[in-house]
Amino acid sequence: MTSFKDVSGANSTDLVAAVDLGSNSFRMLVAQVVNTPSGTQIRPIDTLRESVRLAAGLTDNKLLGNEAYQRGLAAIRRFGERIRGFDPSKVRAVATNTLRVAKNAASFVRDAEEALGFPIEIIAGVEEARLIYIGAAHEVPAAQGNRLVVDVGGGSTELIIGKGYEPKLLESLYIGCVSHSMRFFPKGNIDAHAFKEAELAARREIQVIAGAYLKTGWKQVIGSSGTARALAELITENQLNGVDDSLSVRRISGLGGLITREGLRAMKKHLLKYEHVNQVELIGLKDDRRAVWPGGLAIMIAVFDELGIESMEVTDAALRIGVLYDLLGRSQHDDMRFVTVEQFMQRYGVDRSQAIRVGKQATEFLTQLPQPSSESRDENVALLQWAANLHEIGLSISHNGYHKHSAYIAGNADMPGFSKNDQARLAALLIGHAGKLGKLANNASFYDWRMLFCLRLAQVLSRGRGNEDFPKVRVADNNGMYSISLSKEWIKAHPLTEFSLQKEAAEWERIGRPYEIILK
Template sequence: MLVAQATNTPSGTQLRPIDTLRDSVRLAAGLTENKLLGNDAYQRGLAAIRRFGERIRGFDPANVRAVATNTLRVAKNAQQFIHDAQQALGFPIEVIAGVEEARLIYIGAAHEVQAAQGNRLVVDIGGGSTEFIIGKGYEPKLMESLYIGCVSHSIRFFPKGNIDAHSFKEAELAARREIQVISGAYLKSGWNQAIGSSGTARALAELISANDFNGHTDGLTMGRVNASGGLITRDGLRAMKKHLLTYEHISQVELLGLKDDRRSVWPGGLAIMLAVFDELGIEEMEVTDAALRTGVLYDLLGRSQHHDMRYVTVEQFIQRYSADREQATRVGKLASEFLQQLPKPKTESRADNIALLQWAASLHEIGLSISHNSYHKHSAYIAGNADMPGFSKNDQARLAALLIGHTGKLGKLANNSGFHDWRMLFCLRLAQVLCRGRSDEDLPKVKVSDEDGAYQVSIPKEWAQIHPLTEFSLLKEAAEWNRIGRSYELNLK
């Protein structure tokens, strides 16, 4: 966990870290063969999060962001763990997609390493996945997340800590096969600076330096060590591998600076890093400790300063799928007006809900680019499964549910116990019905209310009489809500 202060400078706002908490939980090591998070790891994770929660107790929720990565992307009981962890932390926890993790890692690394001309390559080896990003300045361009990580790789190829040349070769080849899928595009793009971010890269750089695996010391004292956290070289990695293979078990390995919490996962991380160097033709890599946590904070800072990546993503989707921008704006504006007439939520942010509702309105017709028939299903599928920078998995799931439900039958959501955005759906569906003519003209003054889950819509009777299609559609809408057991009354006054 990283706690930082935002400081305004002449060149912009910077984050100054004031507190860091680390707890080596190794959730990935707790995954069973059936992809369930085992009880020991489950409880270790909750205990760590509970301690973190004490440190940030009383923080403004708008200033806190907690994200979960690969292990909770794949664990079958991740939803239950997230529920318990949120209670322990006292703040929401977002499960983010691999590409979103890559984007945030790049933002964090780019803000901390020294500037370089041209493209940068950032590689982050985590416990269960490895992220590869090429970007320029602060903007990522190519982003991939592969299912190879130091914990999962060590468990797979070095079970019980046993080491031999054959197993290490298999670990390298397995990692190379994964990297080969993306290497062509990355090599074609090219880069002028290679950066290793976060724990595995930092640990490898420290071991190379402390044990003189380069065969000399002056190569590590060129300003880059102190400035960016260290340096990894191809020769250093090979020397480290040669040293490792002189032992039969990880518990026997003697290395200066090898920490106990890294000992069991170090061989997997080393094999992956060697594969990265070989497949991408890297000779040396600078290292920075700044990665995901720093990127999450800068992204959070951007949201508070109205540089929210989610707005950029929605804009890109509108362009990509040639959505009718005027209609999207029309529906979003009207739906937001309806939501503001309803009681404020007790536990959620009204501003966040309005933003989500407007994003849903912006994207509700993107499925038309595939087919008019059942277009809402296509819209929902895209929003639920596409890479959407800035959005968490939960954000995308909520968006997809609003899109699948914005027209048609409601039974598909009535049977979904996890769907809670009924008010937003009510507003979106009503706005969509009223805007069917795709015109700003002649819309009546509509009043809405929600009393204990009973919706009421009031429309001038005179207007309804000269708009019989809209009146008919609203009566059908009321019948659909009542059919699933939710009261909906249309008042013509």
């Protein structure tokens, strides 16, 4: 990989940039390329977004009007300053629907390339869909089976079904939040008839592809980028989802939000109380979204209705992330979480030998215990290994109370591939792997006690950080009573470990969980 001057202040010189000239907003992402043993990861370090509303500047004869033309160039000049000096091989700029249809697009692109300092590609709808899927797939939790990704943009809507990182069905429909709002809600006027017409127009477009999509099917639904994120935030902040509000809040801080059919219908009902978009009162409704969200709402309702969707999780990741991964041309690990953990181990200088030592023992102990029918053994083993790999990341901050720092990082950092629930479980294991257990005993939502038992035991036995042969240890869980069996001769030769195990047993007893040490 070619190196060049780091203009961002990041430690690495491996920087890449993606520029997305969308129909509603222009966006730029500057990211650091992090190579780990499990693959390559994009770490965002800077983002820029400007609401240009290029699609609103299209005249009736499909020409980009001068005002929108100049708004776009002004934004691109500012983007150009940010990435000045970047190697051309590390920058990719793409333009989407509005510049696909504008008759004077070639003229705009020439001026825009001069302002940006890099080539700009006008990509086809299907290519846009492919890149959107790649971006979303790299940032959301892994899923078994197919995944449906929906991206309602300013001038087009992309729907993609894929598995893993590979898209299977790709479609780009000529309906978007800006164009739809201009067509059905001119000058911001709202009424029930216009909204019904907007829904039906969107449904007619989706009906063409619905049969093939429903036949292929999916297990997970993801909404990507601006419109989906805006709708999710409005629904959650105004408590329109009709679900447990704490769930919505967790989703917002995890993937980026939750949209339900009930939430969309409640938002539509609220919208139709008003005659103009400027009158609408909603917590969190941003001025730059006010004029275009009715069209986006109508399209999203049509997507839910035609495809029978009940709920959709939302991520910010989409086209820009996909552009960067495509630019790198690297094959990625099947589960992005492994890449993320590897990258965190690098970032926080983890002692790999100790992490492997603890992880190997903890996993061995877990496999000795019966598998609950409601849990996945593979998922639990993976989570336990990730906890072992990351349990000492807090040492990069302070040795005193390092487990608290480890838990805070795991619970609050951006961890691509991990859902909020993944991060919450991981953080709980990290806060509990050392010290007192009372902090988790009072947490009614914590249920990974067996994994915590295995992790704490492995940590105690590996305290010496040596490569000596460990004793053969048998563990058992008898209705919540833990027991460990090991050699009397070995424990006699290791008085510190014996003392630590006795303290461990006392700590579990303190929270009402029996813990027996059997010497043979």
